[in-house]
Amino acid sequence: MSAVLDQHGHAIHDTHGHHRTGIMRWLTTTNHKDIGTLYLWFSFTMFFIGGLLALGIRAELFMPGMQVWNPEFFNQLTTMHGIIMVFGAIMPAFVGFANWQIPMMIGAPDMAFARMNNWSFWLLPAAALLLIISFFVPGGATAAGWTLYAPLSTQMGPGQDLAIFALHIMGASSIMGSINIIVTVLNMRAPGMTLMKMPLFVWTWLITAYLLIAVMPVLAGAITMVLTDRHFGTSFFNAAGGGDPVMFQHIFWFFGHPEVYIMILPAFGIISQVIPAFARKPLFGYSSMVYATASIAILSFIVWAHHMFTVGMPAAGVLFFMYATILIAVPTGVKVFNWVATMWKGSMTFETPMLFAIGFLFVFSIGGFTGLILAIAPIDIQFQDTYYVVAHFHYVLVAGSLFAMFAGTYFWIPKWTGVMYNEKLGKWHFWLSMIFFNITFFPMHFLGMAGMPRRIPDYAPQFADYNMIASIGAFGFGLTQLLFLYIVLQCVRRKGEKAPDRPWEGADTLEWTHLPSPAPYHSFEEPPVVR
Amino acid sequence: MSKNARTALILASIVAAFFFGVILKYWLLGS
Numbered sequence: 252m253s254a255v256l257d258q259h260g261h262a263i264h265d266t267h268g269h270h271r272t273g274i275m276r277w278l279t280t281t282n283h284k285d286i287g288t289l290y291l292w293f294s295f296t297m298f299f300i301g302g303l304l305a306l307g308i309r310a311e312l313f314m315p316g317m318q319v320w321n322p323e324f325f326n327q328l329t330t331m332h333g334i335i336m337v338f339g340a341i342m343p344a345f346v347g348f349a350n351w352q353i354p355m356m357i358g359a360p361d362m363a364f365a366r367m368n369n370w371s372f373w374l375l376p377a378a379a380l381l382l383i384i385s386f387f388v389p390g391g392a393t394a395a396g397w398t399l400y401a402p403l404s405t406q407m408g409p410g411q412d413l414a415i416f417a418l419h420i421m422g423a424s425s426i427m428g429s430i431n432i433i434v435t436v437l438n439m440r441a442p443g444m445t446l447m448k449m450p451l452f453v454w455t456w457l458i459t460a461y462l463l464i465a466v467m468p469v470l471a472g473a474i475t476m477v478l479t480d481r482h483f484g485t486s487f488f489n490a491a492g493g494g495d496p497v498m499f500q501h502i503f504w505f506f507g508h509p510e511v512y513i514m515i516l517p518a519f520g521i522i523s524q525v526i527p528a529f530a531r532k533p534l535f536g537y538s539s540m541v542y543a544t545a546s547i548a549i550l551s552f553i554v555w556a557h558h559m560f561t562v563g564m565p566a567a568g569v570l571f572f573m574y575a576t577i578l579i580a581v582p583t584g585v586k587v588f589n590w591v592a593t594m595w596k597g598s599m600t601f602e603t604p605m606l607f608a609i610g611f612l613f614v615f616s617i618g619g620f621t622g623l624i625l626a627i628a629p630i631d632i633q634f635q636d637t638y639y640v641v642a643h644f645h646y647v648l649v650a651g652s653l654f655a656m657f658a659g660t661y662f663w664i665p666k667w668t669g670v671m672y673n674e675k676l677g678k679w680h681f682w683l684s685m686i687f688f689n690i691t692f693f694p695m696h697f698l699g700m701a702g703m704p705r706r707i708p709d710y711a712p713q714f715a716d717y718n719m720i721a722s723i724g725a726f727g728f729g730l731t732q733l734l735f736l737y738i739v740l741q742c743v744r745r746k747g748e749k750a751p752d753r754p755w756e757g758a759d760t761l762e763w764t765h766l767p768s769p770a771p772y773h774s775f776e777e778p779p780v781v782r
Numbered sequence: 783m784s785k786n787a788r789t790a791l792i793l794a795s796i797v798a799a800f801f802f803g804v805i806l807k808y809w810l811l812g813s
Contacts (some may be wrong), residue, residue, distance in 0.1 A: 363790075426797055430794065437789060464793055464797055468804070469800055472805045473798070473804065487808055493812070498808065
């Protein structure tokens with residue numbers, strides 16, 4: 252039995268808390284909190300696998316010359332690192348946050364389609380298994396880059412087929428998850444919870460889910476065409492048969508650029524929950540945050556060709572994609588301004604979630620600015636496929652997405668487990684992550700500007716010093732994440748101070764004001780009334 | 783049909799339109 256607080260603060264008892272135990276609980280669960288937990292542990296595992304591949308890359312690049320791997324396997328490492336981190340780690344992690352938080356934040360008892368929710372999750376381990384098995388088939392895993400550009404992807408061995416199959420499965424999982432999220436948010440909000448009263452995290456996920464609905468089928472279509480080119484004699488992307496390999500790039504990036512925002516908008520949502528809670532002020536410019544998020548999502552559909560300025564396109568096309576890309580800085584700037592304005596004259600404290608949120612602001616902004624630099628076509632043509640691009644997107648995806656996930660985990664783990672994390676170790680985790688992250692990726696800007704190409708296993712001696720620094724940073728960053736694992740496990744094992752129902756006095760969303768810590772297995776069976 | 787099922791069907795039809803649309807476009811009209 253667990254207790255739920257109604258809107259007047261009185262305890263009401265949950266008599267429906269019976270559920271299976273052991274492995275069957277996790278295999279058959281339809282509970283949004285269980286499924287959220289499964290998503291989070293799955294993505295955490297994939298972060299470690301993808302991280303090990305990254306360390307394989309950095310070990311080879313520690314010094315010039317070929318040390319550890321052969322060039323073919325190095326290409327497999329870079330490709331699989333990208334695919335695993337994007338599709339296996341970042342995306343499922345945010346779906347995990349969505350599963351845990353969205354029903355609790357809108358006062359719903361669960362997700363709209365609870366059984367489909369279970370199916371959405373359990374597709375993922377199967378897809379991950381295919382990706383891992385692909386290393387062991389003849390020719391190894393795909394080495395076409397995470398972008399799977401034709402004609403490389405039309406020529407690779409069976410590892411490519413496994414990757415395509417895995418992406419189809421992960422795409423199906425994402426689409427089902429998105430449908431579930433949209434239906435839940437649109438149809439299952441508590442009475443009084445109007446759209447413009449929803450917490451920003453819910454808003455950002457609603458918009459992200461629409462993006463997923465629009466672009467995942469396009470990726471699925473593109474890789475289906477690669478599959479038919481490979482095995483069924485079509486020539487969508489085969490120039491010899493009248494096809495066009497550049498067309499693959501256009502279709503891929505029509506998916507790929509919104510995908511970048513799929514990986515960052517939920518991060519914006521988390522930061523928009525954390526900063527007001529620790530500044531003890533309402534979020535500055537709530538409605539402008541909603542419109543900025545929607546603007547970023549809409550603009551993301553008309554900027555795709557900035558990824559391919561060097562393939563050759565009319566000057567008018569270059570100018571259009573350049574200016575459209577630069578335009579995205581406006582709504583992004585609105586968001587950064589609002590976060591800073593929320594902190595302005597706030598009664599701030601700096602617990603670990605807030606440290607990660609402020610850290611996010613600094614390092615994500617660096618990634619945003621280098622994005623602006625890369626949007627300028629004449630500069631981009633110089634920087635195309637150099638380490639400057641690698642530095643840019645890691646500032647967005649590690650310092651942006653991952654740091655926001657850390658902020659969100661520390662913020663909500665008292666509600667999830669009923670135990671406060673170790674604040675001292677949390678702060679160590681933040682500072683070590685911040686320092687090692689910058690040691691790893693900041694030198695890559697200089698490497699890129701000096702002309703070092705990405706996706707190469709060996710390099711000229713003048714790049715040696717910065718590569719050695721980056722590799723040291725990468726191993727430090729990887730080891731630091733073991734500390735995060737330890738902190739989370741301590742909470743999961745209930746080792747630590749008991750969490751109050753509302754440990755952060757500035758947090759005012761329903762999960763803090765209406766539910767105890769830990770959140771009961773079933774919550775909001777009677778919807779709260781939001782005023 | 784419930785409101786949830788109706789919303790889901792609309793979304794699923796958008797997914798199907800994008801998936802088959804992108805393939806049919808290049809199949810029938812070429813690149």
